Amino acid sequence: KQEVTQIPAALSVPEGENLVLNCSFTDSAIYNLQWFRQDPGKGLTSLLLIQSSQREQTSGRLNASLDKSSGRSTLYIAASQPGDSATYLCAGQMNRDDKIIFGKGTRLHILP
Amino acid sequence: DVKVTQSSRYLVKRTGEKVFLECVQDMDHENMFWYRQDPGLGLRLIYFSYDVKMKEKGDIPEGYSVSREKKERFSLILESASTNQTSMYLCASRVYPQPQHFGDGTRLSIL
Numbered sequence: 001k002q003e004v005t006q007i008p009a010a011l012s013v014p015e016g017e018n019l020v021l022n023c024s025f026t027d028s029a030i031y032n033l034q035w036f037r038q039d040p041g042k043g044l045t046s047l048l049l050i051q052s053s054q055r056e057q058t059s060g061r062l063n064a065s066l067d068k069s070s071g072r073s074t075l076y077i078a079a080s081q082p083g084d085s086a087t088y089l090c091a092g093q094m095n096r097d098d099k100i101i102f103g104k105g106t107r108l109h110i111l112p
Numbered sequence: 113d114v115k116v117t118q119s120s121r122y123l124v125k126r127t128g129e130k131v132f133l134e135c136v137q138d139m140d141h142e143n144m145f146w147y148r149q150d151p152g153l154g155l156r157l158i159y160f161s162y163d164v165k166m167k168e169k170g171d172i173p174e175g176y177s178v179s180r181e182k183k184e185r186f187s188l189i190l191e192s193a194s195t196n197q198t199s200m201y202l203c204a205s206r207v208y209p210q211p212q213h214f215g216d217g218t219r220l221s222i223l
Contacts, residue, residue: 032209034211034212036214041216041217041219042216042217043116043202043204043214043215043216043217044202044204044212044214045214046211046212046213049209049210049211051209089154089155096208096209097162099157099160099170099171100157100212102154102155103154104152104153104154105154
């Protein structure tokens, strides 16, 4: 059974720094992996989706990587801003019609 | 842009009541999902639907049912609300291979 883990649960970083959020999964036969952002009291917003055949995806200051052999994904945020403060969740899917399994998220606080 | 609308942001109900949570999407997505989110437990899938009148149980379906009479609308029903169903409820829709789009959630309190 696939499990998705995000460590640490919370992280504080000074504004302007580059940072990396980590996600690990137990089954390397993953179909795709997604990163979401959730602001307090709101729903989830999709940031990046990496298919199993891909190694990374980029959107603006965000870069997500996928290493199936090691069971890891990272979300890199460049030049962090206070507006990046939110909870970031990763989620894995084992095949097209399978449910998505979410990690519990990393709560990120960018210090002004 | 995809819009997923949940009928209420906040809802307060009493134990034993029948509660309806409504979700509407405007992009003709086949797949729709209901999750609940609790501190320390993350998101858990309650039910999902691949098409009109189709439904599949997720990880925690007990105490819930769903209805999908039209493609754009997916309703979550708490048959007899209990205090342990106090939670944040999130609806999502999807068309493969795009990611899921989420509504803003309904924070439900059962007194």
